[in-house]
Amino acid sequence: MFFAAKYFSPAFLIMILASMIYGQEPVIFPIQIDTVVIVGNIHTKDHVILREIPHQFPDTLSENSLKAIKNRIQNLFLFNRVELQIIRIEQKKALAILLTESWYIFPVPLLFINEHDWSKISYGLQLSHYNFRGRNEKLRLGGWLGYNPSFYASYFNPWIGDNIRLIWGTGISKKKIENKIFPFKEDRLVWDAILGRKFSLNFETQFNFVIEKITLPASYKQYSISGDGTDLVPTLSLQLKWDKRDLFEYPKKGFLITHKFQKIGFTENQPDFWRFEFDNRLFFPVYKNMSLAVREWLVINEGEMPIYQRIFLGFDERIRGYFYDVFPDPDLYEQYTSTSVSLSSLELRFPILPIRYFSIKNGPIIPSIYQDLKFGISAGLFMDSGVVWQNINEFGLNNFYSGYGVGLHFHLPYVYILRLEYAINDNGNTQFIFDAGVSF
Numbered sequence: 001m002f003f004a005a006k007y008f009s010p011a012f013l014i015m016i017l018a019s020m021i022y023g024q025e026p027v028i029f030p031i032q033i034d035t036v037v038i039v040g041n042i043h044t045k046d047h048v049i050l051r052e053i054p055h056q057f058p059d060t061l062s063e064n065s066l067k068a069i070k071n072r073i074q075n076l077f078l079f080n081r082v083e084l085q086i087i088r089i090e091q092k093k094a095l096a097i098l099l100t101e102s103w104y105i106f107p108v109p110l111l112f113i114n115e116h117d118w119s120k121i122s123y124g125l126q127l128s129h130y131n132f133r134g135r136n137e138k139l140r141l142g143g144w145l146g147y148n149p150s151f152y153a154s155y156f157n158p159w160i161g162d163n164i165r166l167i168w169g170t171g172i173s174k175k176k177i178e179n180k181i182f183p184f185k186e187d188r189l190v191w192d193a194i195l196g197r198k199f200s201l202n203f204e205t206q207f208n209f210v211i212e213k214i215t216l217p218a219s220y221k222q223y224s225i226s227g228d229g230t231d232l233v234p235t236l237s238l239q240l241k242w243d244k245r246d247l248f249e250y251p252k253k254g255f256l257i258t259h260k261f262q263k264i265g266f267t268e269n270q271p272d273f274w275r276f277e278f279d280n281r282l283f284f285p286v287y288k289n290m291s292l293a294v295r296e297w298l299v300i301n302e303g304e305m306p307i308y309q310r311i312f313l314g315f316d317e318r319i320r321g322y323f324y325d326v327f328p329d330p331d332l333y334e335q336y337t338s339t340s341v342s343l344s345s346l347e348l349r350f351p352i353l354p355i356r357y358f359s360i361k362n363g364p365i366i367p368s369i370y371q372d373l374k375f376g377i378s379a380g381l382f383m384d385s386g387v388v389w390q391n392i393n394e395f396g397l398n399n400f401y402s403g404y405g406v407g408l409h410f411h412l413p414y415v416y417i418l419r420l421e422y423a424i425n426d427n428g429n430t431q432f433i434f435d436a437g438v439s440f
Contacts, residue, residue: 040099057095074247080102189212234270237262258279296344297343380439417437
């Protein structure tokens with residue numbers, strides 16, 4: 001049972017303020033909750049919010065249950081701010097979910113860095129609908145120039161059907177990708193489709209089929225599998241994902257376990273190898289608001305890979321302390337034809353300035369963009385250690401590269417996290433790192 005108020009009518013707000021008990025009077029947990037009140041979801045459908053709540057009301061909630069509900073709604077990335085209150089409606093106690101909805105459809109300029117490298121800037125325009133039909137569906141049409149220019153269109157629905165809970169998405173793109181070994185760009189025409197299912201709020205599976213037409217310049221056509229410079233590359237993937245993080249943008253409790261199994265190529269004129277990827281992340285509260293984050297990322301390749309599908313440490317995944325180095329050396333491409341990689345990370349996270357919200361009155365064009373904007377500062381102590389190998393005898397302590405350091409994490413609206421870090425590696429060399437997004 002629930003009640004939804006899509007607009008902040010004065011009468012309803014007076015009722016809320018008059019009946020609020022959570023934060024006004026001491027609340028003894030666990031507490032019996034009879035119903036749910038949703039306020040502020042002007043566009044978002046009620047069921048998109050309610051399906052994130054792992055309770056059927058009436059039910060008894062603990063203080064941790066309230067935090068989990070708030071985080072799950074925040075993880076939708078549809079709201080600038082999510083607040084929970086316990087109120088009385090007549091003789092019943094209700095959970096009030098107070099939302100500040102983000103703007104959901106607009107042409108947005110794109111400006112971002114690639115592979116954690118500020119010299120690899122892309123810029124363009126994207127027409128996005130982040131909440132199509134108010135159902136958390138994603139529609140995107142856009143493109144960018146600069147590094148790895150691309151044009152694309154995509155659709156993604158994370159939840160189809162109340163009970164069957166299917167996942168569906170598809171997209172097409174045209175890209176020019178800088179080869180990581182030689183100084184040329186690969187032409188890629190890509191179509192992909194995703195079909196999956198959410199078995200629970202924390203566990204889902206996905207099948208992903210991708211087919212790429214990859215064209216190399218005539219002077220490098222000998223590196224294609226077909227020999228004529230153009231390869232047709234199908235990839236079939238199975239992904240298993242367990243996600244129980246408290247807050248996706250900056251997790252401090254829970255876990256994310258992602259296992260992916262890929263078969264690339266199926267015929268004689270196609271690449272022919274397997275890729276197994278394991279990404280395990282654990283987050284442990286250790287003292288008050290301090291948390292220890294642990295990650296182990298492992299990719300094992302079986303079979304010889306073409307030059308356009310080689311894997312490295314030093315692009316999308318990097319070792320802080322060796323942030324600007326690439327392993328294995330791209331010049332050793334003939335030696336490392338089937339590289340496997342491993343990256344281990346530890347990070348102790350703690351707040352310096354707790355997150356606060358501010359609003360700008362009478363903001364131009366779209367006023368809701370300027371409401372309930374967040375700002376806060378956290379810090380982290382970290383250690384990264386990685387290794388690459390072709391043969392198992394290369395997987396030894398002498399071949400690991402390690403770094404450690406300290407960083408400031410700025411919580412910002414829309415950007416979410418900006419990091420300024422200082423690292424030192426196991427050779428005593430130091431470096432500053434300025435990067436976007438949580439490290440993991």
